Amino acid sequence: MWFEAVSGLRINLEKSELIPVGRVENINDVALNFGCRVGSLPSTYLGLPLGAPFKTVSVWDGVEERFRKRLARWKRQYLSKGGRATLIRSTLSNLPIYFMSLLKLPSSVRRRLEQIQRDFLWGVGNLERKPHLETWVADVWDPLAEGGWSPCFSRVLNDWEVEEAERFLEHLHGKRVLGDVEDMVVWTKTKSRKFSAKSLYLALEADCPVLFPSSCIWNGWVQPKISFFAWEAAWGKTLTLDLVQKRGWSLANRCFMCLENEETMDLLLLHCSKTKALWELLFTLVGASWVLPSSVRETFLSWHGSFVGKKRKKVWRATPLHIFWTVWKTRNRLAFKDD
Template identity: 25%
Template sequence: MAITSSLDSFALLSGLHANPEKTNIYMAGIRDNIKQEILTVTGYTEGLFPFRYLGVPLNVGKLNKTMFADLIAKVQKVLNHWSTYKLSYAGKVSLINSVIFGLEQFWCSTLLIPKGVLKLITKFCRRFLWDSEESHRKLIMKSWDSCCAPYTEGGFNIKEILARNKCIICKWIWGITQHSDSIWTNWNYAYNIKSGDFWTLQKKNTHSESWMSILLGCIQLSLLYDKFRRKGNPISWGATVWHRAVLPKHSVFLMLDMQQKLATIDKLNHRGISLVNRCVLCKADNETHKHLFFQCIFSAAIWHQVLHWLRMQHRTSKLSKEVHWIAGKKVRKHWKAQWFSSCLGATVYSLWEERNIRIFQGLEHDVDYVVKRIKYFVRIRLLSVNSPSKEGEIIGSLNA
């Protein structure tokens, strides 16, 4: 009768009446005779675990991979749809960071997702980023862990899903420790924490999956995402590569160039992909990273014109060292420093683009055409990121 009175009180206060045909009741640790009595009084049918609430799977035991089939299917569907479009690496990184992680945001904020599910989502994202099936993994020159590193450590700043999941769970810990005024916090203090200390609370088999996740987080986690992710070695040239004066798609290729992660023919041969090793730009030597971007006659001619446009002196024999040394300097806010960063990214991208055009399309452009294209990229980018008051100075210097 107490149950009936509670339901009547709820209906009286809220004006809402539970529909027995659409409502299930879930019970655990109750004797069969009492369970049957409750079902008779309420008129509800008994629900079985696992079930979904607001799309999130709930279970009295441990959640398994099959319970996240909807999330996996949704992520896979979105990635397969995007794969039909011609997107740059920078565009793919942006989509992964925004849309894909937005899909699992609600799930991550509720409970710790099994590692098997997170690894599967990560595999889909890696395959989408590099346009590579499992049989073509030799074409992937940069590991996913290094892609997830921040810009200052040579990565693409893709957020690790597991680290994000743990970081979001921490907000529940924060709510508990700050005694936030919520029904959820008050309920946990009444039934789980009671008079004990949250930080020394022991896990029990009777705890729910979400509460076990929070206690696990309390033991293993720190306060910020930066504490959860894998750490890498800082790089001195990250500010140059990811400067706002560099087009995003240029930044990605410049980062791969600085780390020698582009799929040049010598690297593909080393990984067991047999190709005739010949530089398509000069047709005079084998294609290696150092030769393609700095020692090739065609590349050197382009660098000569670009550096002359930048009003910089250089010696072709030491061009590689000079470019890497300049890229390692701290970038200032003056637009002339932006000029260098933008030229560096546009030149590397244009050389790689010209190389691929010659291989896959059979077309060839001369040095002047490539240099004009580089200058076009740089002019448009510098004028878009600087204030209109500097427009006259920038145009005058670039055209000089």
């Protein structure tokens, strides 16, 4: 009563527990006098486990469950990739870091939390159907058949994919499976045969003679959703009509902006007549004379702003990302205006 009178706060006895340590006589009578219930160890206090072995994985079950609720898959339908990344960072700072200030994060829990983050960031929606990729060797290897290999494709090939499929079959030809060995999934780019994101990037860099403009794309002056779009555009992964066709959709391919040429990412963001007018206006305003490169990636790599001065340099470096984003949003409004 004195505490409530001095602080202006009220103790909620309905949420309070009396937890005995060791043997306590008449514990129920004591709890009745206090007006609370009797609890037991292990329990939680301020969100942290109390009385549980701190090295056990089960201590983190509550964190993982709250992690899944905060990053529920249905939420990603209403957020851009930048919004998803912001929510992931917020969830990381609020939940596991609080625990890690006192307890060591087990590697198995870390992997599960990372998987939840990846699914939330890169997924599309609850109704998304992803193609299954890791067919076992035993499913496509027949030692009695001519050549030994009989792969089955998940769909009918398009005309422009036939040559690539032929190269794949030629690569398989001559390869033999020896002995009765159990199928295993291995990653040949590492000595441990285990996949890592670093080894994938190193392998991609080795096959790509042009550097990737990561410092230009992940710009602190640009919203994350715009950087994500620029990153996908630089890799050629944004769904323009040419890529939609390659995924098996029968659509007429015509640029939604100029209605003149077939739509590709480089054409839409750089060389479309409507987009060119926007770039020419920009160069006129800053007094620059420059011919746009052939691709989005080359544009980022060659984008320098020494002539605009130090005060405008940061704004200049962010300019192509905002132009790309503006063109893409305009294109989508034209594409889906009747939906």
